[in-house]
Every structure is written in C-alpha cells, then in structure tokens.
Amino acid sequence: MKYTLLGSKRSPFVRTCRMFMINHNIDFNFQSVDFVNNKEDAQFVKEKTPINRVPVLFQNETAIFESRVILNTLTENHKIQKLTPKEENYLSVINSCTDAGVTLFLMRRDGFDMEKKSFFLERTKNRIPEGLKYLREWEKKLNPNNPSDWSIPAMSLYSFLYWAHQRELIDLNQYPDEISFIENFKSSKGVSETSF
Numbered sequence: 464m465k466y467t468l469l470g471s472k473r474s475p476f477v478r479t480c481r482m483f484m485i486n487h488n489i490d491f492n493f494q495s496v497d498f499v500n501n502k503e504d505a506q507f508v509k510e511k512t513p514i515n516r517v518p519v520l521f522q523n524e525t526a527i528f529e530s531r532v533i534l535n536t537l538t539e540n541h542k543i544q545k546l547t548p549k550e551e552n553y554l555s556v557i558n559s560c561t562d563a564g565v566t567l568f569l570m571r572r573d574g575f576d577m578e579k580k581s582f583f584l585e586r587t588k589n590r591i592p593e594g595l596k597y598l599r600e601w602e603k604k605l606n607p608n609n610p611s612d613w614s615i616p617a618m619s620l621y622s623f624l625y626w627a628h629q630r631e632l633i634d635l636n637q638y639p640d641e642i643s644f645i646e647n648f649k650s651s652k653g654v655s656e657t658s659f
C-alpha cells in the first residue's frame with residue numbers, strides 16, 4: 464500500500480498519525496503544508512478536502528479525512544491491535560482538548576478578545592483542564608517500557624501537550640503529572656522524528 468499523509472508539521476492531529484506510522488514501520492510519504500502562513504498551501508488543502516482540515520491520508524488514489532478514520536484504517540490495514548472502549552474514550556477526551564486548543568489558537572490569532580465573558584469561550588477553555596483531569600489516573604499508569612502503552616491515545620496526549628505548551632495554550636508548570644508523562648515518553652519511537 465502506498466500512503467501519502469498531507470499535513471502541517473506542527474498539527475497535533477497530524478503528528479499523531481505520523482508517530483503511529485513511524486512506530487509501526489508503515490512506509491509513507493509526508494507532504495508538509497503550512498496552511499496558516501502560506502496561501503498556496505491553504506488553497507491546496509482546500510482543494511484536497513471539503514473539511515479543509517489536516518491530516519488527509521491518500522491511500523493509493525483515495526483521500527481519507529479525519530485523524531481517527533485515518534488511524535482506524537491503518538489499524539485495520541496493518542492488523543494492529545484495536546483500541547479498547549476505554550482507550551477510545553481517552554482518545555475522545557484528548558481529541559476534545561485538542562479541538563478546543565485549535566479553536567482557541569485560531570481565535571487568538573485572529574485577534575478575538577480571549578478574556579471576554581462568553582458562554583462559548585468559557586466552555587471551550589474549560590474542556591482542557593477538565594479533560595486532563597479525567598485522563599490523569601490512566602496516564603499515570605502508562606509505562607514507557609511497555610510497547611503496548613505507546614498507543615494511539617498516548618501518542619495523541621503527547622502531541623497535544625507538546626503543541627499546547629509550544630502555543631502557550633497551557634502552562635505546563637500547573638501540570639506536574641503531564642510533565643512526567645512527557646518526560647517518560649520523550650524517547651518513544653516517532654517522537655524525535657516528528658519534533659518541531
């Protein structure tokens with residue numbers, strides 16, 4: 464199977480797909496775009512996906528949208544262990560934190576008043592600390608020496624925390640358990656290969 468992954472280097476959703484493919488030795492070509500700062504790249508992404516978001520995986524001629532569908536397709540194609548219902552829930556919570564982070568990042572970039580008293584802003588901001596609180600007991604039990612613990616939710620959590628810290632969406636000093644998680648998994652396969 465010939466795969467091309469379209470995405471930006473910094474996108475946490477894209478990074479998880481890259482980490483997963485690297486970790487499972489799945490050969491792919493990474494087509495890097497910067498849709499935030501480059502108009503041609505933005506137009507290219509728009510032409511390739513009606514959702515206008517990355518990642519997109521091209522499997523031969525077929526374009527697959529949505530990181531979760533991409534990861535499920537790869538899991539199926541390469542006969543990798545499927546996630547348990549609990550792990551699916553962790554992934555949903557991490558994706559919700561990441562979606563909230565992407566929304567906040569794009570709003571801030573467009574000059575919205577991020578301190579404005581707003582029902583929507585308050586709910587969006589709260590999703591991050593509430594989500595991280597829910598994940599904590601699971602995340603603290605993960606062992607970097609156990610290959611099955613370097614799962615899709617663990618990769619997604621790593622991608623989210625690193626990105627949200629870089630974009631100043633979270634203050635990691637307030638999250639000592641998450642600092643330990645990053646520290647524990649920083650040598651896992653796919654991390655250094657996708658770092659920015």
Ligand SMILES: N[C@@H](CCC(=O)N[C@@H](CS)C(=O)NCC(=O)O)C(=O)O
Nearest residue numbers: 474475476516517518529530531565
């Ligand atoms: N649910 C999508 C979310 C993807 C997503 O939000 N990607 C961001 C980059 S991290 C994006 O393309 N944002 C552009 C936009 O929201 O307009 C997935 O899991 O693939």
